[in-house]
Amino acid sequence: MAKLKLRGKDLIAIGFPQNKAISIAMESMQKHYKRETKERVLVLLKEVLKDPEQFLNDGIFGKIAEALLSDTKTEKQKLKTNRAPYTIFGENDIKDEAKNQLYTALKLPIAKAGALMPDGHSGYGLPIGGVLATENAVIPYGVGVDIGCRMCLSVYDIPPSYLLGSKDKYVNILQKHTKFGMKEVHSNPADHEVLEREEFKTIPFVKKLKDKAYAQLGSSGGGNHFVEFGIVDVPANDAVFNIPPGKYIGVLSHSGSRGLGANIAKQYTYLAMKQTPLPKEAKHLAWLDLNTHDGQEYWLAMNLAGDYASACHHDIHKRIAKALGAKPLTVVENHHNFAWKEIVDGKELIVHRKGATPAQxxxxxxxxxxxTAPGFIVKGKGSELSLSSASHGAGRLFSRSKAKQSFTRNELNKMLTDNGVTLLGAGIDEAPMAYKDINKVMAQQTELVDVVGTFTPKIVRMDRA
Structure with missing residues (x-):
């Protein structure tokens, strides 16, 4: 069947107003009905034109209906001259580029408050470690490309000495039961209820990603994503953590929503940049109004991607628990690269945490x-200054390209040996020397979190170099 040939004058002929509704309708029909006849498509569009309100929640026609009901024009947004209130933690150790990115975000007309965590460094749009509260709007690049990226820790009542005495066993578990990067997936992907979510049926763009999501379930990304065995040290009783003092074997994973989240981020950033064009220095901070079709759609897709990321971690930890033949004493999980509806100063706002840990x-x-450096199990203090947030790690001291130029494999191997760490995969860009001193970062956020335990890596699996 021939490709659909639809012109603006065809829509005008059936009564479409001469505004953005025409271009939106043509783009949507070419995408979703490209093999249909023009006559059939015009019949469908007449139905939308006759009663657009009836189609507002439709995955394909909703955006056309919204345009038919709106007279607003797309205009270039202007930044405010004053910044919204903000706090920077560890400011002296954060480069100007990251701070300037926050300052730009704070001038958005939708910005109400912000913060920058002590692991802050530059990114696209909002800096890594950036927190921004907005009013009724969500910024896809304020969330990040890897939507719902998170940490997950399982604690086992197994003596840490086993990691040394039976090291080959633990190395084999990671090699067999974890998958990384673009090419590795499990030969037997698990079924999970997240794959049955309505969003995979009602949002056309997301529907196309379901097969990829199924194939990648239980796998981890490249870059700084990892799964590792290590030693959990609990120094004292804590009513919230609720683990007896002692040392345990732990499994810690770091990864996100894989291709599903990356594609959602790309698509809705494109739409945001069309709908809220900004000056060059702020263009990656384009937002979607939550009262619009695309804003509501992104919000649903973002939450789906976050739940999918969680499902990936649960699958990883389930496979490892089965290989260990043990059940964890507890599991601790948190995510970053997300946006939440939260009450700030008595008002519901959208709080973006791009590389920042929720710390209510x-x-x-x-x-x-x-x-080679310890991680910290923390409980939040709910600081208003940080919008109830903390750092999501140590933060990079060297960019990936700079790290590759600055360090050698021999230097990396020596540091691994000195710290008793076995590394499977990873490149020089993930060398420990490329990161800030985590102890210093933690010292810069004592008013944000309390430490209830530590995790020291011993066997680390990452994507191949």
Whole structure:
């Protein structure tokens, strides 16, 4: 069947107003009905034109209906001259580029408050470690490309001495039961209820990603994503963490929503940049109004990607628990690269945490160091200054390209040997020397979190170099 040939004058002929509704309708029909006849498509569009309100929640026609009901024009947004209130933690150790990115975000007309965590460094749009509260709007690049990226820790009542005495066993478990990067997936992907979510049926763009999501379930990304065995040290009783003092074997994983989240981020950032064009220095901070079709759709897709990321971690930990033949004493999980509806100063706002850990009062989280540095199990203090947030790690001291130029494999191997760490995979860009001192970072956020335990890596699996 020939490709659909639809022109603006065809829509005008059936009564479409001469505004953005025409271009939106043509783009949507070419995408979803490209093999249909023009006559059939025009019949469908007449139905939308006759009663657009009836189609507002439709995955394909909703955006057309919204345009038909709206007279607003797309105009370039202007930044405010004054910044919204903010706090920077560990400011002297954060480069100007990251701070300037926060300052730009604070001038958005939708910005109400912000913060920058002590692991902060530059990124796209909002800096890594950036927190931004907005009013009724969500910024896809304020969430990040790896939507719902998270940490997950399982604690086992197994003596840490086993990691040394039976090291080959633990190395084999990681090699067999974890998958990384673009090419590795499990030969037997698990079924999970997240794959049955309505979003995979009702959002056309997301529907196309379901097969990829199924294939990648239980796998981890490249870069700084990892699964590792290590030693959990609990120094004292804590009512929230609720683990007896002692040392245990732990499994810690760090990864996100894989291709599902990356594609959602790309698509809705594109839409945001069309709908809220900004000056060059702020263009990656384009937002979606939550009262619009695309804003509502992104919000649903973002939450789906976050739940999918969690499902990936649960699958990883389930496979490892089965291989260990043991059940964990507890599991601690938290995510970053997300946006939440939260009450700030008595008003519901959208709080973006791009590389920042939620740290509401008594909420548990994990802040990792590097492959040779300890991570910290923390509980939040609910600081208003940080919008109830903390760092999501040590933060990079060297960019990936700079790290490759600055360090050698021999230097990396020596550091691994000195710290008794076995590394499977990873490149020089993930060398511990590329990261800030996690102990210093933790010292810069004592008003944000309390430490209830530590995790020291011993066997680390990452994507191949």
């Amino acid at each position: 009062e008594n909420v548990l989280g994990i802040i990792p160091g590097s492959m």
